[in-house]
Amino acid sequence: MGLVNFVDVTSEEAIFEGHGWDAVLVITEDLKRLDIDEIKMLAAHGADIDNRVGRLPTLLFAPGLAGGRLIIAPVINAEDDYADVRIFAKAMRQGIQVAKEAGAKKPLVILNQSLQRKYQQALEVAGLAIGQELWQALELREAKQLGAQLDAVGLLVKQQTSDLLNALESGRNLARDLCGTEPERMSAPAFADYCVSALENSGLIVEVIESRCELERDYPLLSAVARSSFAVSRHQPRVVNIEYVPDGEVTQTFLFAGKGVVYDTGGADLKVGGAMAGMSRDKGGAAAVAGLMKTLSLLKPKGIRVIAQLGLVRNSIGSEAFVTDEIIASHAGCRVRIGNTDAEGRLVLADLLSHLRAKAVKAVKPQLFSVATLTGHVVRAYGGYTALVENSVAKREKVAEELQQVGQTWGEPLEVSSLRPDDFDKIVDPSGAADVLSSNNAPSSITARGHQFPAAFLLVASGLDQHGLQSKTPLPYTHVDIAGSATEGHPQYGSPTAAPLVGLYQYMDAMAKKA
Structure with missing residues (x-):
């Protein structure tokens, strides 16, 4: 490698x-x-x-x-x-x-x-x-x-530092390969195969879901994004489940959803004017999470269990493509009106998070995260920095605050944004026919609070909104938008950075040592 x-x-x-x-x-x-x-x-x-x-x-x-x-x-x-x-x-x-x-x-x-x-x-x-x-x-x-x-x-x-650096770099190299490789060499099936090969004999539990029936039943929003790609075998979607289980007692559980849009055409809301270039990098979230799991398998930290789901899809166009105005029920049962097919990443993540939510309610001291190259707005707001948007439970537990401190120390600075009532107002379906609207129909980069309100959508569409501070099972959730930090250099073809792999690993390790 x-x-x-x-x-x-x-x-x-x-x-x-x-x-x-x-x-x-x-x-x-x-x-x-x-x-x-x-x-x-x-x-x-x-x-x-x-x-x-x-x-x-x-x-x-x-x-x-x-x-x-x-x-x-x-x-x-x-x-x-x-x-x-x-x-x-x-x-x-x-x-x-x-x-x-x-x-x-x-x-x-x-x-x-x-x-x-x-x-x-x-x-x-x-x-x-x-x-x-x-x-x-x-x-x-x-x-x-x-x-x-x-x-x-x-x-x-x-x-001793070499073991740590070699393990971190091994994970980062995997993440860079997955993120930075062109869309045919690293299509959804090829991405899944590359993960399986890279994690072979690692001690991790790895499962790939590829059955169309299973995907459409259990990941309906993800499958809608991928609908037009099912006709081409090499472009068909995959969900990759990866789990790290430590030796001994589990004191904390971390659950990650990774956005892996291996190519984003924009779908029926087609990216035009050259905006499609570089969209093979829209899988940076899934890539970073896969690399994180590789690092975990090498360092084998005590006390923490880590569960990851990677949603791998191609947002293809064609007669089968999903379109704006459709209403599709998520895995959590939330009826979603599609506001723009180019806001596909949040649909992929919502189904993944719903599955992780079901695991989290039974887990030991869980924390949930979504990692994604999600919005142009985060680049407009923060440039090349990662943004964190957390729910009320995570805010109470100071997840973003501690992640920010760790990231600063380890050379992966983070910015913290807040969820507001305005963000939930933006996802109300004006027609009342659906439970939630996935997005507005303008580019996020010119939309007020364009990187914050998608986190509100993710909470509602995944069912995590039912696990707030007043619920019987409050679940801390933090959305990590890496659209600005996943690559460096050239805006379309710069080098992948594997951010925020190092900060996430060090944060989990620090949490384990506190437990």
Whole structure:
């Protein structure tokens, strides 16, 4: 899969004796604060003859160090009031690019950090940035038979970090492959097959639902989105169920619904004017959840049970396509009037959440999440950041607040939005013939509260609205909109990020340790 291989290096002797390392890459906030005298001397000499040293990533000739190469990647503005840990990721990406271009295959990384309190996970965030920088598209790897761009990355550390980073990166790489691959190579059946293969012998429970009868009976909204795709076998929908069960007692249960629209044409409300380009990335939510499950299978955290459902569909057009104005009953029995066929993701998620709701009422201390590239509005509102919209129960339990703190620490910043009565007003069917209206018929990016009110729809259409603060079985639910954060770079064809996989894993791990 072209994965980066992280290796713990606990002895500073490797810097000088090599041990197979062929470059030393130093990430530092200040050349004067370098801890290793030989590196500090070389950096000072380099700065005397090259003004770029300490300002830009630079390569210095260093015959006494591993590989004879010293790369210094400066961390800029670390003391700025508004800086966050991603400045270390940026420095690492710049430095690793220099190392790769210089011909290094096994760089040894040293993070020289003085602001430990502000940037507690700087090394881990910087390490994960390497995987993001070096990821190559699955289609390219398969066509060119490409392997990893680096053989290994050494991390000079005093504690074990490689197991964590390798597991996180393995999950992120799976998520990037699933999200970033074109719609024929990663159609709904191919996506499901790729998951099954990637999770084989993982200890996870994996089930794929593909029967049309079963899908139409149990996932009616999802099947409506996929209705026109059933005629083409390679485009037919799938639901993938994945479950992680820990050894020993379960103290908390997390349930995830992942939106996997493998291609979104807009359906009968066709995307026009070039708006269809990049819509093979509309499966980023399901991809991130699948990657999260891969990471769980490798790290095997205690105490938590995790249940995921991925809804994989192609929003095809044709004579069988569902259309605006139809009224379709969800799995929860909510009668939904279709307001716009291009608001298909929330239909997929509503059925998944209804199934997860039924599991949650019997689970130990459950929390539910939906993860989706859902709205253009979230990009208009927050740019490249993930948004959280939580129900009243999750708000009481401070789910979004704690997720936001974890995300900030681990380099996946999140924004928190609130559900308001106005959001529920937007989903009232004006005709009164249906229980709820799925959406308005304008683009979300120009709709007031365009990323908040879909969460209201998800609550009602899935039946989760019956599990509020006043119910006998209150269920905390948080909607995670990653339309702005699922990819970086080019707006249609940029690299998938696997967000918010790292933050979600660290949040669950933290919750387990609190229990």
